[in-house]
Amino acid sequence: MARIIGGIGTTHVPSISNAIAKGLQRDPYWAPFFGGFDGAHSWLAQEKPDVVVVFYNDHGLNFFLDKIPTFAVGAASEYRHADEGWGLPISQPYPGDPQLSWHLIDSLVADEFDVTMCQEMLVDHAFTIPLALLWPEPNARPVRTVPIAINTVQHPLPSPARCLKLGRSVGRAIESFEQDLKVLILGTGGLSHQLDGARAGFINKDFDLMCMEKLASDPDALARYSSLQIVEAAGSQGVELLNWIAMRGALTGEVAKVHGNYHIPISNTASALLVLSNQAEALETTYRKAS
Amino acid sequence: MMEHRQIPGTPLFDGEAAQKGYALNKMCFSFNSADNRAEFLRDEQAYCAKFGLTPQQCQAVAHRNVGEMIEAGGNVYYLAKLAGIFGLNVQDIGAQQTGMSVQDFKAKLQAAGR
Numbered sequence: 008m009a010r011i012i013g014g015i016g017t018t019h020v021p022s023i024s025n026a027i028a029k030g031l032q033r034d035p036y037w038a039p040f041f042g043g044f045d046g047a048h049s050w051l052a053q054e055k056p057d058v059v060v061v062f063y064n065d066h067g068l069n070f071f072l073d074k075i076p077t078f079a080v081g082a083a084s085e086y087r088h089a090d091e092g093w094g095l096p097i098s099q100p101y102p103g104d105p106q107l108s109w110h111l112i113d114s115l116v117a118d119e120f121d122v123t124m125c126q127e128m129l130v131d132h133a134f135t136i137p138l139a140l141l142w143p144e145p146n147a148r149p150v151r152t153v154p155i156a157i158n159t160v161q162h163p164l165p166s167p168a169r170c171l172k173l174g175r176s177v178g179r180a181i182e183s184f185e186q187d188l189k190v191l192i193l194g195t196g197g198l199s200h201q202l203d204g205a206r207a208g209f210i211n212k213d214f215d216l217m218c219m220e221k222l223a224s225d226p227d228a229l230a231r232y233s234s235l236q237i238v239e240a241a242g243s244q245g246v247e248l249l250n251w252i253a254m255r256g257a258l259t260g261e262v263a264k265v266h267g268n269y270h271i272p273i274s275n276t277a278s279a280l281l282v283l284s285n286q287a288e289a290l291e292t293t294y295r296k297a298s
Numbered sequence: 299m300m301e302h303r304q305i306p307g308t309p310l311f312d313g314e315a316a317q318k319g320y321a322l323n324k325m326c327f328s329f330n331s332a333d334n335r336a337e338f339l340r341d342e343q344a345y346c347a348k349f350g351l352t353p354q355q356c357q358a359v360a361h362r363n364v365g366e367m368i369e370a371g372g373n374v375y376y377l378a379k380l381a382g383i384f385g386l387n388v389q390d391i392g393a394q395q396t397g398m399s400v401q402d403f404k405a406k407l408q409a410a411g412r
Contacts (some may be wrong), residue, residue, distance in 0.1 A: 019340030022387075027377030040310035066375040072316055090330040160375060162312040202376040203364075207392040208403055235303040235310075243308055243374070269339045271411030275388050 009107075009116040009184040012054045013265070014258050015047060015221065015283045016251040017140060017279040019063065019133040020139020021095055026097045027139055033280045042280040043268025043280050044140055050265050050282055051141060056191035058104050060111075060177065060257070061134055061270035063195040068090070068131035075161045078173060080115065081154040082108035085131045086217040098135040104151040107184060113151065114180030120173055122155075130154055133164075133247075137195045150191070159196070159247050167237060168230040170249045182259065182287065194254025196247025199240075200276035209242045210277045215269065218248060219281050223264040226255045244276075253279070260287035311373045319371020322359075325349035326376035335383055364391040 023040075026032070032041040051118050062134075070076065077155075078290045084105050088098040115122050134154055142148040155177070158164060176191075181190050198215040201207055231253055237246045255262075266282040309315065312404040316323075325346065328334040330404045358366035362384050367377050374391075381391050393403040 067323075067327050067373075067379070068330060072320065072323055072373075078322050090332060092326075092335070092379030160311065160373065161316055162310050174331070201308065202378075202388050202392065203368055203395065204307045204309045205396060206305075207395045208406050208410075209307075210407065212410060233301055235301055235302075238308065238310070239303065239305045244309075272407040275392055275407060277410070 008183050009186055009188040009190050010287055011178060011285045012180055012189050012191055012259070014142065014194065014254045014283045015137075016194045016197075016254055016279065016281040017137045018197060018273065018276060018280070019094070019195040020274045020276045021091075021132045022134050022247055022274045023140065023272060024095045024102045024132055026265060038114070039270045040268075040273050040278050042239045043293060044083075046064040046266030047280060047282050048143075048270070049143055050284075051191075054191070055189065056142070056150055057188045057194055058107060058153065059138070060155060061137065061139075061152045061193045061195065062157055062174070063130075063133035063193075063248055063254040063263065063293070064250060065156050066131050066160070067132065068130040070156070074157070075158055077158045077165050079109060079123040079125050079128070079156040079157060080112050080121060081125050082112060083126055084126055086134070086152060086154060088131070088135050089129050091131055095132055098139070099145060101130065101134075101152045103137070104153055104187070107181075108153050110184050111177060111180050114183065115173075115176055118179075119231045120176055128154060128156075131159045133195050135192050136238050153192065155253070157249055159244075159249055162178055164234040164246060165249065166234055167232050167249060167252050170253040171226055171230045171256040174253035175259060177253070178257035178259040179292060181257065191256045194251035196250050197241065197245050198248065198277045198279045199242050199245040201242030202244055202275060204243070206242070208275060210271055211240055211242070211245070212271065212277060214240045215277050215279060218251075219269065219279060222251060222255045222281060223262060224282060226252060255283070258285040260285045302334070309368050315371050315373070317371070319352045319355075319373060321352065322355040322367065322370060322372050323376040325351060326379045329379040329383065338383065362386070363394065365395045
């Protein structure tokens with residue numbers, strides 16, 4: 008059976024991609040950010056996931072405002088990056104896992120998450136940058152991928168409670184998949200930032216640090232906010248936190264923080280990394296004891 | 299029930315904004331193609347007309363003013379593609395919208411970390 012080894016939340020600020028292309032990882036501006044990934048690299052080298060399920064939001068590459076799905080699941084054998092309009096390097100295609108994708112779709116719809124199903128899906132920087140950060144050697148990237156896009160752009164947005172439930176449904180679906188796979192869950196974007204309006208440049212360190220703590224210990228505490236309350240506390244684009252909340256929802260076992268990093272600013276954003284391990288066996292033991 | 303909430307200094311890209319800004323955002327979406335970016339640069343007014351931008355939207359584009367574009371229904375993720383053509387990054391447009399110099403805007407971001 009498939010097993011969820013853990014989840015990682017990471018920022019996906021576009022300029023990271025240019026910094027990687029220019030080799031600026033040790034530059035004084037970037038070092039506190041890139042240095043934070045060492046702890047994630049060593050954990051990944053030990054855990055060796057086979058598949059990554061990525062909760063992210065599209066920024067107008069695959070989806071336009073003519074049709075915006077609230078939740079969309081990729082079901083392709085390959086996902087391509089493309090020109091996003093402002094000069095980011097274009098990444099190599101990413102292998103998909105259609106069998107797992109359709110299993111997720113079947114399970115989610117049966118569980119009343121009526122998702123959009125995408126047999127073709129361009130993935131943007133919110134998908135490509137986290138993978139580049141976690142596996143800096145593109146040819147050594149060991150994983151197949153399943154992208155799940157959450158609408159964080161066109162209001163009304165799904166609520167944090169709904170995203171947490173989506174994540175939990177994805178988690179249960181993965182654990183009922185018959186192949187022996189090690190699955191990692193990613194949630195990308197955030198943390199606090201705002202690009203638009205008179206409040207542009209807004210960052211909320213206290214709120215971010217609280218969120219990082221609750222993501223590890225008590226995600227239901229974040230599900231009590233509305234999406235607009237998250238916008239107010241974390242900024243218009245800080246609401247990408249929804250992707251992290253969905254990631255956390257998928258970790259249905261015993262969750263422990265492995266590693267974290269938080270650094271202000273990267274571009275206009277409070278950058279963050281959170282690595283969480285998920286011990287599914289511990290949960291089974293608990294069930295056995297209870298029954 | 300739909301929640302209504304006014305957040306000072308924070309434009310919400312809701313149904314009203316999405317309807318108002320549709321033509322402008324659709325033009326910005328077209329800038330995912332290098333050919334379209336080149337066509338815009340060759341004749342900006344003709345390109346705006348092709349997408350049916352309103353006079354307010356055309357003026358905001360002519361002014362290179364992201365605040366005015368948002369006022370006209372633009373969404374910042376789409377506008378970023380247009381701002382990129384003008385050579386403006388998110389610090390530049392942050393400074394523009396807050397009335398600060400780019401240097402002061404960057405200093406404000408740095409200060410948020412302390």
